[in-house]
Amino acid sequence: MARVPSGRVHNLINIAAYSVLAAATLVASRLEAVVVTPAQGLWFTLAYAAGTFLLSPDLDLAEGRVDSKRHWGVLGVLWVPYGMLFSHRGWSHTWLVGPLTRLLYVALIVALVLGLLTYLVPGLTLPTLPEPLSWKVAAPLLVGYYLSQWLHLIADGVRPDHGARRVRRK
Template sequence: MPSGRVHNSINMAVLLALGTGTLLASRAGLVTLTQSQTLQFSLGFLAGTFLLSPDLDLSEQRVNSKKNWGFLGPLWVPYGMVFSHRGLSHTWVIGPLTRLAYLAILVFLAVGLLRTFWPAVHLPALPDPFKWKLLVPVTLGYFLSQWLHLIADGIRPDHGLRRARRRRRGRA
């Protein structure tokens, strides 16, 4: 299995290739992307590569993604205790969603603690009205980074389904 450094290198090579291909395609008039869409996609992709890697399920150990969180890295240890390596956290849809859900829980806890113990603090709010369409490129970038990691690990999209089918056949 590739190391964290190899996973990051694969993702960055793909991002560079995508950027180059998109630039060439836009100059040829084949696609139209705004700078904002490109930035949002890239931020989602980079966050998925360096901060929210599927290998956070190993966060009790030394993992690049946990190190990239700096002093906040230990916050991911409970995630690693809940999810076994290459289990649910390494599935194509549920896995990336588990990391986003865990991150949302951490943010809600932090906001709750701040409001409880420091009520005068001004916290940023979502813009009104929140532009949901900005989530599309961020989400696409995030999921693509996750899927590249899984492909490099040799995990196919039907990973969990194949195991479930084998178990059912074994019982029959």
């Protein structure tokens, strides 16, 4: 098996790709070839950064030392069960399902924390998401997050049909 980049190299690849993409988007915007609002740029950037530094596919190794887990600080321990659920380079390293598993895992943690808070502090008013969530917000979030994940997988040499090939073999 080919040697895969370290977490630090993955981060540098994503930072370099982001820099090129940001510069190209700026030029395309100046030429009026694309229209990107500051808010869309911010949502994309936040999701891309979260996908690069906090929600890396390598969280399936969360029982050990993983950059993404360390970036969570003391909350990094929350990723240990995720690492136990997913074998390294298994479903967590697929192109569509893998990133989705990490989003669902974060949603589960948030739901548990919010449920605990509302149980412990009756009458607590929690902020809500705007309804419906606009595609002008959702699209940049999803594109930024998934692009950061796909760059990691490309650097690891994982093909887009990775998960489908594993299922067919079994």
